[in-house]
Amino acid sequence: MNLESSRRDVCDAPKVSGVSNASARVSRAPQAPGVGTEKSIRKIAFYGKGGIGKSTTVSNLSAALAQRGLRVMQIGCDPKSDSTKTLTAGRAVPSVLDVLRAKGGSNLEDFVFEGYHGIFCVEAGGPQPGIGCAGRAIITAFNRLEELHAYEKLKPDVVLFDVLGDVVCGGFAMPMRYGYADEVAIVSSGEMMALYAAHNIAQALNNFSSRGYAKLAGIVQNSRNIANEDALVAQAAEEIKTRVVGIIPRSDLVQEAENAGKTVVECFPDSPQAAVYAELSRFFHPDAELKEAIP
Numbered sequence: 436m437n438l439e440s441s442r443r444d445v446c447d448a449p450k451v452s453g454v455s456n457a458s459a460r461v462s463r464a465p466q467a468p469g470v471g472t473e474k475s476i477r478k479i480a481f482y483g484k485g486g487i488g489k490s491t492t493v494s495n496l497s498a499a500l501a502q503r504g505l506r507v508m509q510i511g512c513d514p515k516s517d518s519t520k521t522l523t524a525g526r527a528v529p530s531v532l533d534v535l536r537a538k539g540g541s542n543l544e545d546f547v548f549e550g551y552h553g554i555f556c557v558e559a560g561g562p563q564p565g566i567g568c569a570g571r572a573i574i575t576a577f578n579r580l581e582e583l584h585a586y587e588k589l590k591p592d593v594v595l596f597d598v599l600g601d602v603v604c605g606g607f608a609m610p611m612r613y614g615y616a617d618e619v620a621i622v623s624s625g626e627m628m629a630l631y632a633a634h635n636i637a638q639a640l641n642n643f644s645s646r647g648y649a650k651l652a653g654i655v656q657n658s659r660n661i662a663n664e665d666a667l668v669a670q671a672a673e674e675i676k677t678r679v680v681g682i683i684p685r686s687d688l689v690q691e692a693e694n695a696g697k698t699v700v701e702c703f704p705d706s707p708q709a710a711v712y713a714e715l716s717r718f719f720h721p722d723a724e725l726k727e728a729i730p
Contacts, residue, residue, distance in 0.1 A: 446695050446702035476586060477593040477720055478615065480649060482600030483622035484632035488657040490518045491689055491698075492622050492712075493597040497522060498700035499709075499716035500593055501552035508591040509554060510580075512573050514561025518597040522550035525696020530560025531576035543583050551701055555589055570608075577615065593720050600636050608639060618652040620680065620719070623671070625656075625664030630671045637675035653680035655715065660685050681715040684708070 483489045490511070497509045511518025516530045528548045534541045550556045559576035580586075586594070596616055621636050623629040633654060640651050656668045656679055665682065672679050692702035700709045 479618045480596040480616035481620050482598050482636045484629045489622045493595050494521045495698045495700050495712040497554050498698045499712045505592040507554045508594045510596050511558040512598040516558040516560050519556035521698045530558040532560030532572050616649045619649045620652045621654045624659040625661050625667035651677050653678045656682040658685045
């Protein structure tokens with residue numbers, strides 16, 4: 436289902452001087468030999484404390500990667516099912532679990548929605564409040580994606596998993612296990628509880644290290660403007676034997692864009708904040724460059 440045509444025009448008149456909606460200037464790059472095959476897909480899971488800004492970070496990365504001509508899939512792994520809302524015009528889309536509950540079976544088109552710049556948006560979903568296990572729901576959703584050969588049919592170049600990271604047990608650990616993701620990135624600020632969650636996530640990865648599962652790519656700092664934040668996050672990265680791979684400054688543009696149902700990358704494409712996400716996208720996938728649309 437294509438939601439691109441339903442996007443609102445709020446960002447066409449942004450508060451930032453000189454900003455325009457430049458999404459029409461980019462198009463998908465021709466697919467190179469081997470790109471989009473199961474073997475070549477880059478799969479990255481983003482973990483972090485609830486409320487730290489994972490979904491904002493992942494959605495803006497998806498948008499930045501798509502603008503560079505890559506086929507992108509974003510899979511939300513949170514019972515709230517709100518990971519992809521800024522890629523789908525602010526609309527909540529039916530989750531895999533919603534569809535399975537309603538229909539008993541499903542096809543890809545029932546829960547894979549094409550959002551901004553052709554990004555494939557999927558929400559794993561969760562149980563009804565107070566009933567069932569959210570982790571088990573993620574396992575069920577992943578199994579259904581496999582049964583329907585989602586990667587083989589959609590041929591994404593990169594898959595981003597947006598995972599609730601306060602708890603890294605059971606289903607919530609699925610993206611970092613069994614080959615679902617090749618790399619794990621931790622989204623954190625300099626706040627104590629966010630750094631505590633980062634340590635727990637790193638410990639879970641360390642426990643899996645002998646099994647050849649996903650590797651820790653580093654910490655993405657989503658800044659909250661607390662005192663000595665850069666130093667605190669850098670120290671935490673050193674303690675868990677990794678690095679800070681990007682620092683995202685706090686910006687009012689994030690909320691303005693989300694109020695319009697969009698990412699900063701779409702809403703304010705010429706802003707310094709969008710440039711931060713674009714640069715971060717090059718860290719996670721350096722092999723593609725921005726392609727200008729042919730007139």
